[in-house]
Amino acid sequence: MRRFLVLSSALLIFCLASPAFAHFQLLIPSKVFVEGAPQKVEFFMPFTHxxxxxxxxxxxxxxxFGVFVGGERKILNDEVKVIELGVFPSWHPEYGENKGKKARVYKAEVMIDTPGDHVFYVIPEPYFEPQEECFIWQMTKVVVNAFGAEEGWDKPLGLKAEIVPLVKPYALWVGNEFKGRVLIDGKPASNIYVEIEYYNEDGKVKELPSDALITQVVKTDEDGVFSYVIPWAGWWGFAALGEGEEREYQGKRYPVELDAVMWVKAFPLPEGVRR
Ligand SMILES: [Cu+2]
Structure with a gap:
């Protein structure tokens, strides 16, 4: 599935006005549950569509990059490694400048040996999006549960922008509702867009009825709360689009889209009850 892109810069006003081209910071763990014995969990963090x-x-x-566990914050920057993956394909609007360029992706490996919810987060470097003339800055979370101790998933970490789940985020079946509150600078962010995308690993989804279905969009209510019913199994990303402070780049000031991102995995229905 590849979109046919006809983008004219005149059509693009700035980040918040163009939800048709959604970027997501990924933070995908190799497992959601650590059980039995201490285990290494690998995190994959590309910035992609x-x-x-x-x-x-x-x-x-x-x-x-770090984790909150038992109310304590551990910074794990030393575990972050860079790998290079792929090049920009010609259909992408940023192709011109990036022709033939390898894109850097970050990975981390973390040993989990204590019980409790491990709320992992990444604060990426703000990304300058030349087509939209703005920065995209996504504070991203994912929860790994260890040894059955279920405590901590619903606590805010105090990130500049964050989704605080209102549903236990590692126990979702297909068809369950995921619900969260968006906090920006610690305050509920009302009436903002939340973009939702499936992580189409290995190209499982090949065709869509329209490009409109690449990104689904819901809005937060007065209290910054949004919800979404997950239609099929796999990893789903939620990106609440906020506004940050302007940032300077090559002598000019640009708007910053300050987003709160969270990843959750929906599990397929168990065999005996599957329709
Ligand atoms: Cu892009």
């Missing part, structure tokens, strides 16, 4: 299966945007090393 997950439903379209690419391309991967080239970004600098994350500002911070």
């Amino acid at each position: 997950p439903m379209e299966g690419g391309p991967i945007m080239d970004v600098g090393k994350p500002i911070e």
